[in-house]
Amino acid sequence: MRGIRQLAEHLDISIGTVSRALNGKPDVNEETRRRVLAAAEELGYVANQSGRSLRQGETKVIGLMIESSQEAVENADNFFLGVTSGLQHVFARHKLDLLMLPCPSDEDPCEYLKRMVARRVVDAMIISNTQRIDRRIDLLSRARIPFAAVGRSLSAGNFPWIDLDFEGVAERAVERLAARGHRRIAITAPSSEVNLGYVFVESYRRALEKHGIPFNPSLVIRVKSSEQGGYQAAHELLLLEDRPTAVVLIYELMAIGLYRRMMESGIVPGRDLAVIGFRDAPRARFLQPSLSCFRMSLYDLGIALGEMLLANMPAYRELYPDCGRNIIWPLELVQGESDAFEIEAMV
Amino acid sequence: MRGIRQLAEHLDISIGTVSRALNGKPDVNEETRRRVLAAAEELGYVANQSGRSLRQGETKVIGLMIESSQEAVENADNFFLGVTSGLQHVFARHKLDLLMLPCPSDEDPCEYLKRMVARRVVDAMIISNTQRIDRRIDLLSRARIPFAAVGRSLSAGNFPWIDLDFEGVAERAVERLAARGHRRIAITAPSSEVNLGYVFVESYRRALEKHGIPFNPSLVIRVKSSEQGGYQAAHELLLLEDRPTAVVLIYELMAIGLYRRMMESGIVPGRDLAVIGFRDAPRARFLQPSLSCFRMSLYDLGIALGEMLLANMPAYRELYPDCGRNIIWPLELVQGESDAFEIEAMV
Numbered sequence: 001m002r003g004i005r006q007l008a009e010h011l012d013i014s015i016g017t018v019s020r021a022l023n024g025k026p027d028v029n030e031e032t033r034r035r036v037l038a039a040a041e042e043l044g045y046v047a048n049q050s051g052r053s054l055r056q057g058e059t060k061v062i063g064l065m066i067e068s069s070q071e072a073v074e075n076a077d078n079f080f081l082g083v084t085s086g087l088q089h090v091f092a093r094h095k096l097d098l099l100m101l102p103c104p105s106d107e108d109p110c111e112y113l114k115r116m117v118a119r120r121v122v123d124a125m126i127i128s129n130t131q132r133i134d135r136r137i138d139l140l141s142r143a144r145i146p147f148a149a150v151g152r153s154l155s156a157g158n159f160p161w162i163d164l165d166f167e168g169v170a171e172r173a174v175e176r177l178a179a180r181g182h183r184r185i186a187i188t189a190p191s192s193e194v195n196l197g198y199v200f201v202e203s204y205r206r207a208l209e210k211h212g213i214p215f216n217p218s219l220v221i222r223v224k225s226s227e228q229g230g231y232q233a234a235h236e237l238l239l240l241e242d243r244p245t246a247v248v249l250i251y252e253l254m255a256i257g258l259y260r261r262m263m264e265s266g267i268v269p270g271r272d273l274a275v276i277g278f279r280d281a282p283r284a285r286f287l288q289p290s291l292s293c294f295r296m297s298l299y300d301l302g303i304a305l306g307e308m309l310l311a312n313m314p315a316y317r318e319l320y321p322d323c324g325r326n327i328i329w330p331l332e333l334v335q336g337e338s339d340a341f342e343i344e345a346m347v
Numbered sequence: 348m349r350g351i352r353q354l355a356e357h358l359d360i361s362i363g364t365v366s367r368a369l370n371g372k373p374d375v376n377e378e379t380r381r382r383v384l385a386a387a388e389e390l391g392y393v394a395n396q397s398g399r400s401l402r403q404g405e406t407k408v409i410g411l412m413i414e415s416s417q418e419a420v421e422n423a424d425n426f427f428l429g430v431t432s433g434l435q436h437v438f439a440r441h442k443l444d445l446l447m448l449p450c451p452s453d454e455d456p457c458e459y460l461k462r463m464v465a466r467r468v469v470d471a472m473i474i475s476n477t478q479r480i481d482r483r484i485d486l487l488s489r490a491r492i493p494f495a496a497v498g499r500s501l502s503a504g505n506f507p508w509i510d511l512d513f514e515g516v517a518e519r520a521v522e523r524l525a526a527r528g529h530r531r532i533a534i535t536a537p538s539s540e541v542n543l544g545y546v547f548v549e550s551y552r553r554a555l556e557k558h559g560i561p562f563n564p565s566l567v568i569r570v571k572s573s574e575q576g577g578y579q580a581a582h583e584l585l586l587l588e589d590r591p592t593a594v595v596l597i598y599e600l601m602a603i604g605l606y607r608r609m610m611e612s613g614i615v616p617g618r619d620l621a622v623i624g625f626r627d628a629p630r631a632r633f634l635q636p637s638l639s640c641f642r643m644s645l646y647d648l649g650i651a652l653g654e655m656l657l658a659n660m661p662a663y664r665e666l667y668p669d670c671g672r673n674i675i676w677p678l679e680l681v682q683g684e685s686d687a688f689e690i691e692a693m694v
Contacts, residue, residue, distance in 0.1 A: 085451065097462070097463065098449065099447065227632070231633070
């Protein structure tokens with residue numbers, strides 16, 4: 001890797017002139033500029049951005065912290081790759097780049113974040129997978145690093161976050177099923193401390209109440225958010241004495257494993273068991289019968305998240321005065337065949 | 348974000364003493380050290396890593412460039428999340444961190460890489476999705492940035508790479524099908540210029556020759572590497588006048604779309620059409636009939652890739668003297684039901 005000194009020596013020109021040529025300053029003649037740029041290309045000259053950020057106090061890089069846990073790995077959650085395009089669209093307006101920071105599965109997320117912050121690689125952070133109590137939020141607030149979260153948390157005060165409308169999904173799913181006569185409606189929930197699990201189950205409980213259906217804790221099936229988790233959930237549903245007639249899933253890919261396990265027992269989704277999935281996913285689109293689920297644009301979510309973050313960075317705040325600080329992102333119902341039957345028909 | 352100056356002012360101690368306390372130097376008394384550390388925690392002091400790297404000439408960060416194209420996004424290729432764990436395991440030995448650099452879909456990968464290199468965020472790079480001609484390889488070689496590639500390329504000379512054994516997969520798939528009497532064996536290939544497509548098709552051609560089967564270009568179906576691509580491939584196979592009796596897929600998730608399209612036409616994989624998939628994937632495990640495919644450990648690949656990279660970094664070279672510079676990564680056949688029939692039975 002060659003620096004400006006090597007370049008100047010090679011060309012036998014002063015460092016000052018080389019620097020002015022590289023930075024497009026007007027007081028360098030065209031011939032010299034051409035020679036400098038050609039040599040820079042030839043020798044593989046690379047500007048020392050690290051020196052620049054030190055002077056300017058910014059790196060022009062935004063970090064997105066993701067988890068590389070076994071669960072995330074096995075299931076290839078495309079959620080963040082989808083959001084990335086929207087984020088990049090927003091950041092490109094200001095020549096900011098997005099880096100993804102994958103937290104190793106055997107490391108405490110807060111310790112990891114502390115180290116990454118100390119590396120001063122990024123100007124601002126986006127964290128995801130927020131836990132019920134999440135020390136990362138306190139850490140970033142204290143260190144005065146601009147940040148935004150994907151997901152809510154009980155931690156800290158009024159920090160900027162965007163979250164999916166888990167309430168709306170639970171509510172509409174229960175309403176739809178109740179209208180078709182279902183009274184024994186099961187739900188899947190994550191087995192971890194992730195905040196969305198609490199939100200989802202609580203909303204489901206309230207929705208049941210609204211329809212006069214008593215809440216039964218044994219119908220909350222806690223499994224991993226994966227295909228395998230869906231398979232496991234189906235297995236547990238089959239073991240229940242008084243089997244539910246409907247199930248609402250919290251994670252898109254669960255439907256794949258659940259369908260398989262049900263089919264193995266001769267139970268057909270949409271005929272013997274009503275299934276409502278969570279987010280519409282490309283691979284769930286190939287399920288038969290087609291899955292009733294909820295649709296949203298990851299790209300648009302990325303745009304909103306990016307703008308919310310910039311609205312919280314001193315350098316860009318004024319450009320984004322109207323950004324919400326807390327956003328509940330809506331999802332739209334996609335009617336499939338997996339819940340297309342009335343419960344009366346079975347009785 | 349507070350720096351060392353603010354910390355010193357707050358404590359009314361000299362910057363030098365604060366610095367020595369923070370860096371664990373012995374010439375600071377215990378009481379002062381405790382006060383400094385408590386205040387650092389309280390005020391959210393963060394060491395200026397950017398200043399450090401400038402002096403030490405290294406960032407202790409390794410970059411992994413990935414694509415965030417629509418195709419990658421929609422299909423959530425978990426390949427790199429899987430490899431990440433192995434890489435992190437190796438890098439942790441040397442307190443190196445891994446960042447993922449997602450190249451926006453509308454940006455030229457080489458220009459993107461040039462910019463990221465100029466940012467000096469990383470000490471070394473891993474690139475993936477190598478193209479037949481890949482200017483990134485020349486760029487990194489010229490800039491003398493240590494790197495390793497996932498995938499081969501015709502570009503540059505003897506650069507360090509690791510690649511899947513596409514030859515072996517094509518060869519064993521054709522051999523297996525030929526042994527069961529198949530003569531009309533189709534193959535799917537990517538519609539892009541990615542190098543692996545060329546390797547796969549060429550190996551398939553040679554394998555056919557070995558078994559005395561003439562190569563027929565119309566049996567090479569070029570589609571996107573996705574579920575939808577699999578659906579499209581099935582559609583094109585159904586349109587062929589003399590329909591193939593077998594198909595070999597280049598991408599794991601293609602099987603999901605292909606199964607669906609075949610089922611829609613009443614064609615059952617493993618009975619009417621032999622299907623051999625590529626890499627074993629969690630969601631393909633729920634297909635019925637089960638898919639014959641190939642298994643590998645992404646984690647182990649990550650380990651080998653990480654060690655190969657370190658063997659090419661001056662600071663770590665001596666610790667990894669025996670690392671291969673070019674590695675073809677083997678895959679192991681997993682026998683499923685999707686190709687479990689002999690062609691004679693159909694005639």
